[in-house]
Amino acid sequence: MTEFPPPADQPDPAVPAKRGAFTRFLDGVEWLGNLLPHPVTLFALLALGIVLLSGLFGALGVAVVDPRPQGAPGVAEDGMIRAVSLMNGDGLRRIFTGLVDNFTSFAPLGVVLVAMLGVGVAEKSGLLSAAVRSMVLGAPPKLVTVAIVFAGIISNTASEVGYVVLIPLGGAIYYALGRHPLAGMAAAFAGVSGGYSANLLIGTIDPLLAGITQEAAQLIDPDYRVLATANWYFMVASTFLITAIGSLVSIYIVEPQLGKYDASKADPDILDDEMMKPLDASERKGLRWAGIAMLGVFALMALTLWPEWGVFRNPETGDRMDSPFFDGFVVWILIFFVVLGYAYGRAARTMKSDRDVIDAMAGALSSLGLYIVLVFFAAQFVAFFGWTNLGGITAVTGAQFLVDTGMTGPAVFFLFILLCAIINLSLGSASAQWAVTAPIFVPMLMLIGYSPEAIQAAYRIGDSTTNIITPMMSYFGLILAWATRYQKDLGVGTLIAMMLPYSMFFLAAWSVFFYLWTFILGLPVGPGSPTYYEG
Incomplete structure (x- = not known):
């Protein structure tokens, strides 16, 4: 690689640059984040901590008044929620015999595995990469920024394609247009990661978060269900x-x-990559067949739900929202991506037989090894939290605090979103953060009258908006590596400072938009998703 001398007007890289207060603040955030253990270790420690804490609270006889009606499912005869110790014979036996069931019955696990089977086919066939390139490379020059941000948001249906394909593609496009390539990468990064919870389609993260929310909501209402389309x-x-x-x-x-x-x-070799290459004839043919397949899948979905005789309507009430169609929506995600991916692959000749489909599915699941390990420990933490009644006690105590301080109105969501955004700086995984915080905040806010679906939507705003400024986000290092191809001396602080304006504007505008949507306009956040909980 040819080395270029630094321009005369640039500071000597050998001389340390003066560090401002904001840069020192960012260093502090990074240092604090690095103190946290691996998410798997974190959940293991949290599960162990719950066991130890239950022993202490059980010995002290900690209890609160259950706010649910007497005789309701799960309400004790004396109307109290008491801390249950796992630090005794009964508790240890329950842990030992329930460990496997906690894991296999954890709601997010199955839906993510099923969804990834379909996404793996679409990704392996080349459909996702071709679709993103078509959307961005085909945009008029004046609208290229809009196309990049929009494509980044849509790529969240299968997030890896956005990080691996679109962000470096954004830099390459800007470079080719004579614009600053880091601005192109920033626009793509903002869409892919800052807009992580916005999309036109339901992706793999939706059933994952819905499952965690449902587990948390059932600490208050054991029969409560949260659909994958809860925030659609x-x-x-x-x-x-x-x-x-x-x-x-x-x-x-x-x-x-x-x-x-x-x-x-x-x-000097940054433009030699395949990603800037226009779609060839086989890829365009594949996209056309994928489009035809998409129309076919949508037609099938409509036939099962819209007519009076629709097989996936509620068989007892005929309702479309509270129906098997949405209860099993993850199956539609599987069908959608398998059909479109295979149609593309056959037309583009990237898939020739059922063996290619099977290999794609196997490859998608093989990449989830770390996630499955994390889920094992997260499932234990959530189960222990429920068994010990510490979730219910925390929720009732927190809800009472909000009532005592008068913080029960819709404005409480501004504080909740901000808190989620701050937590996300140190715990970058959306599922890991929600698995920790949902058992606390979902029951707490349910007790003052808000639905789990609305709470989840608010959480997703806080989680998304600070993804782009935290080194704890799993793809942050990859993006930094791509960026240094355009600016060899780029550091973490520079990248965070570049993305901070997006984070600030997203957080402020999205929070206000949530307030207007739910409380001023009174619109539901998703199908069958009320704003208020009336349990």
Whole structure:
């Protein structure tokens, strides 16, 4: 690789740059985040901590008044919620015999495995990569920023394709257009990660979070169900909000701050990648057949739900929302991606037989090894939290605090979203963070009258908006590596500072939008998803 001398107007890299207060703050965030153990270790420690804490609270006889009606499912005869110790014979036997069931019955596990079978086919066939390239490379030059942000949001249906394909593609496109490549990467990163909870489609994260929310809600209402489509309406509307804000921040704040690009800082081989290559004839043919297949799947979905005789309507009431169609929506995700992926693969000749489909599914599941390990320990933590009644005690105590301080109105969600955003700085995984916080906040906010679906939607805002400024986000290092191809001396602080305007505007605008959507306009966040809980 050819080395270019630094321009005369650039500071000598051998001389340490002066570190401002904000940079020192970012260093502090990174240092604190690095103190946390691996998420698997964290859940193991949390599960152990619950066991020890239950022994202490059980010995002290900690109890609170159960706010649910007397005689309701799960309510004790004396109307109290008492701490149950796992630090005795009965508790240890329950842990030993329930360990496997806790794991296999953990709601998010099965739905994610099933969804990934389909996504694996679509990704292996090349459909996802071709679709993203088609969307971005085919956009008019004046709308390229909008196309990049929008494509980033849509890529969240299968998040890896956004991180691996779209973010470096954004930099390459800007470079080719004579614009600052880091601005293109920033726009893509903002869409893929900052807009993680906005989408037109239901992705793998939706059934995962819905399962965790359902587990938490059942601490208060054992029969409560949360659908994978719980936030779909709000997600669709948020797609256009985040696209608009991300594009405006890119064009009017980030790109001007970066200034004119100095090409001498770049790797001269950065444009040799396949990602800038236009779609060839086979890929275009594959996309056409995938589009036909998509229409076929949508037609099949409509036939099973819309007519009076629709087989997936509620067989007792005929209802479309409370129906097998949405209860089993993860199966539609599987069918959608398998059919589209195979149609594309056959037309583009990237898949020739059923063996290719099977290999794609196996490859998708083989990449989930770490996730499955994490789920094992997360499932124990959630189960122990429920067994010990510490979740219920925490929720009642917290809800009473909110009542005593008068913080029961809709404005409480601004504080909740901000808190989730701060927690996300140190615990970057959406599922890991929600598995820890949902058993506390979902019951707490349910007790003051808000539905689990609305609570989950609010959580997703806080979780998404700070993804782009935390080194704890799993793909942050990969993005930093891509960025250094355009600016060899780029550091973590520079990347975070570049993304901070997106985070600030997303957090403020999205929070206000949530408030307007749910409490001013009174719109549901998803199909069959009320704003208020009336248990």
